[in-house]
Amino acid sequence: QKEVEQDPGPLSVPEGAIVSLNCTYSNSAFQYFMWYRQYSRKGPELLMYTYSSGNKEDGRFTAQVDKSSKYISLFIRDSQPSDSATYLCAGKIQGAQKLVFGQGTRLTINP
Amino acid sequence: DADVTQTPRNRITKTGKRIMLECSQTKGHDRMYWYRQDPGLGLRLIYYSFDVKDINKGEISDGYSVSRQAQAKFSLSLESAIPNQTALYFCATSDFHTPKILDSSAFGTDTQYFGPGTRLTVL
Numbered sequence: 001q002k003e004v005e006q007d008p009g010p011l012s013v014p015e016g017a018i019v020s021l022n023c024t025y026s027n028s029a030f031q032y033f034m035w036y037r038q039y040s041r042k043g044p045e046l047l048m049y050t051y052s053s054g055n056k057e058d059g060r061f062t063a064q065v066d067k068s069s070k071y072i073s074l075f076i077r078d079s080q081p082s083d084s085a086t087y088l089c090a091g092k093i094q095g096a097q098k099l100v101f102g103q104g105t106r107l108t109i110n111p
Numbered sequence: 112d113a114d115v116t117q118t119p120r121n122r123i124t125k126t127g128k129r130i131m132l133e134c135s136q137t138k139g140h141d142r143m144y145w146y147r148q149d150p151g152l153g154l155r156l157i158y159y160s161f162d163v164k165d166i167n168k169g170e171i172s173d174g175y176s177v178s179r180q181a182q183a184k185f186s187l188s189l190e191s192a193i194p195n196q197t198a199l200y201f202c203a204t205s206d207f208h209t210p211k212i213l214d215s216s217a218f219g220t221d222t223q224y225f226g227p228g229t230r231l232t233v234l
Contacts, residue, residue: 008151043115043201043225044154088153097161098144098169099223103153 003027004091006102015111019076023089023102026070030091033065034099035074038086047087048074079109114138115226117202123232130189132229134202142205143185144223145169145177147198154201160185192233202226 036044156169
C-alpha cells in the first residue's frame with residue numbers, strides 16, 4: 001500500500017464549479033501536508049501546506065486535513081480554465097528529510 | 112531567469128548507454144533532490160543532498176548515482192540506461208530554516224522548488 005493514495009482521475013468539470021480533490025494516507029506520523037500544482041511540461045509548484053489537522057484558506061483554494069480519518073482535501077471555488085493542471089498531495093513527518101507524494105490527479109476545467 | 116534549471120530538457124538514448132542529467136540552481140539553497148515521475152506512480156525520490164559532502168539514497172536509488180559538484184550543482188547519472196528508466200526526471204531544491212520562534216506550525220516546513228524536468232526515453 002502506498003503511503004499516500006490519490007485518485008489519478010482525470011477529472012473534468014465546467015468553469016465556475018467547486019472542485020474537490022482528495023487524498024488518503026497511511027502514515028499517522030505525518031504532520032505536514034502539501035498540495036502541489038503541476039502544469040503540463042512544467043515542474044510542480046507548491047500551492048498550499050497545512051500543519052496537523054484543520055483548514056487553511058488562500059483565495060479560492062482551501063486545504064483541509066482530517067487526521068482522525070487520514071484524509072486530506074483541496075477545494076477550489078469558482079474554478080477557472082487556468083486551474084487545469086495535475087494536483088499532487090504530499091505528506092511529511094516533522095523533522096524528516098523527504099516528502100511522500102500521491103500519484104497526482106489530472107484536472108481539466110472546461111470553459 | 113529560472114531559479115532551477117535542468118539540462119537536457121529531452122533526451123532519447125539506447126539501452127546500455129551512460130547518461131548524465133544536470134541541475135543548477137541560483138536560489139542559494141543547500142538542499143537538492145532528484146525525483147522521477149511516472150504515470151500512476153507520482154513522484155519518487157531517487158537521491159538527495161543536504162550539502163556538498165552529504166549524499167543520501169532515496170526510495171529508488173538502484174541504477175542511479177549522483178554527484179554534488181558545488182552547492183548550486185547536482186547531477187544524476189544512469190551508468191547503463193535501461194528501458195524502465197524511461198520517465199520524467201525532476202530536480203528540486205529547498206532551504207530549511209529553524210524559525211526564530213519555535214512555533215511548531217512553522218518548524219519542519221521545507222518547501223521544495225522544482226525545475227522544469229527532463230524527459231528521458233531509453234530505447
